[in-house]
Amino acid sequence: MHVNRDAPVILGIETSCDETGIGIVRGRTLLSNTIASSMDEHARYGGVVPEVAARAHLEALEPAIHAALAESGVALSDIDAVAVTSGPGLAGALMVGVGAAKALAVSLERPLYAVNHLVGHIAADILDPDAPPLEYPTVALLVSGGHTSLLLVRDLTTDVELLGETMDDAAGEAFDKVARLLGLPYPGGPEIDRAAASGDPEAIRFPRGLSRASDMADHRYDFSFSGLKTAVARWIEQQQAAGEPVPVADVAASFRDAVVDVLVSKALAACRDHGVPRLLLGGGVIANRRLREVALERAAAEGVTVRIPPLSLCTDNGAMIAALASELVMSGRLPSTLDFGADSTLPVTQIQVAEAAR
Amino acid sequence: MTGVGASPITLEGVILGIDTSLGSAVAVVEHDGAVRSQVESADARGHAEVIGSLIERALAEASVRPDSITHVAAGMGPGPFTGLRVGIAAARTFALGRGVPLVPVVSHDAVALELLLHDALTGELDEPGRRAFAVVTDARRREFAYTVYDGLDDDGLPRRRTEPGLAPRDELDALLDAGDVRRHDAARIPAGLLALTAARALAAGRSIGPADALYLRSPDVTLPAGPKKVRT
């Protein structure tokens, strides 16, 4: 199958969590980033319910593809390749996108690229028209409701190494859970942020997970947020048992700073250890203003340059999947065979899944 | 099952049938019902893995290109939801990719049509006192999905006496006996018959399938306990 390798038009499909993302790019130019979220349907459960998310993907896909085509002005016949997230993510949710992408590729008689969601988050940066080209190597910190990963990116299409990841909850999940403890609605990130605005981040000293000297030997770049959540719960209980009011603003601010501190400290430690003066931030939790501020401030103090893709491309989306596939096409990689599946634990080292044999 | 014949395609085009409510099955069928190809995988789990290759093989064995497809018939279930969705998603995007209509079909209708056509051939269909029958499929979680039929209607489509429903495994027989309904267990959905069901509905100008997947179950969600009372 002949593919336009100069500036391929790629339609990307992303269904790994609760966002149905359809993105269309031409080379490194973003043409559409269409997202249908089922977030509201999860609100009453306090977190993403996999079956609810998967059902929503099935309903949202077709309208989202139509909307993306309309916005981009691209006709189906203009599409050079289809791209899809193979993993990691929620298995049932991923399968909807995989089935849809395969049938679309076959119906259009176009090649299909199955790619890694986490590496897609890094590729989102390439679509920023105002940013200088991505320099290698770079450390990447990806933080969302589904993942918290620290990566060393030597080359987007060939060499991404996992330095560390969360051992339990993702950072975004911790925000949701602590928001619930404080009686705040879902999703917790923006709510904690709002509540924290008037709080004192140093009012309560919450634990920094996996940050003790002994932890730093075995889990230098790994994260753990479940202990922090438990610490917040215990602190609130003790307050209530003592008949004291719970200072929501202070708890929110102190909790948020504990999370931000660990994230930024470990990311900068990775930069230092690997002699890499570049840090790329990605994932939905990057929308947290405090995280961006602290990262920028502390990175600047250490001479590390921070890159943050446009926030609309930080949350899960199909454009980043299309962008990654576009890089693969432009670097001459062959399409995926049709035999791959959804891989909920796809390792980050596997940037493309099921590349055809030459 | 492998492809049937490879004669030149007709100008009217063909229907693509896709069902993943049990295994994964794909067929290419002419509007008059001639099955040009039918391929399937019995694997009750690997729907996402096989669906693309099955569609490609069905087209190849039918000797048609995607642009010969005039309609896509989608098996809407009932079926275990994770797998069921894969085929519906694929059917929808294939139809979108070609700009052709999607024809949703109750998956059990395909099995019922197969039985009724067989009965018609053997003359059983015309026997007086013929009993209604139920198409029964595995719904997992100790339940069966079943739909009761009592013959063909004037358009040659299976006539449902009841809409698809779920019954506990050990209660289904008593339930069917009470209605004097013969039981027919199906382990596969014939995609060719699914496409033929769609063809007959199209010919009759009727819409017979549900717009949405027939999950028959709510998502498994237990609502969390209310947030802790916190004074502010």
Ligand SMILES: [Zn+2]
């Ligand atoms: Zn993500």
